[in-house]
Amino acid sequence: MKTAISIRDEIFEAAELVAARLGLSRSELYARAVEEFVSRHSDERITERLNAVYGDDESASALDPHIERAQILSLPPDDGW
Secondary structure, eight states: OOOOOOOOHHHHHHHHHHHHHHTOOHHHHHHHHHHHHHHHHHHHHHHHHHHHHHOSOGGGGOOOHHHHHHHHHHSOOOOOO
16 A cells, blocks of 8 residues: 655654664655554553443452452462462
8 A cells, every 4th residue: 555644854854764774665664653653552542441441440350358368268378488
């Protein structure tokens, strides 16, 4: 897919230097940059959705006291380690 974008001169020049240093074509550099940007924002969206489900209420994720006790009782006895 071909596309055209407009960017500031200083960003273009910096991108040219990075592409040359990494041995990438301009197209490959921009493709990688967009891919990383999209991935980062997809991760943020996942976090937003999880926060919407679990919210800020710490008690919502608290362990049920009965389960907590069962877990403690399932541990081996303390042998000094």
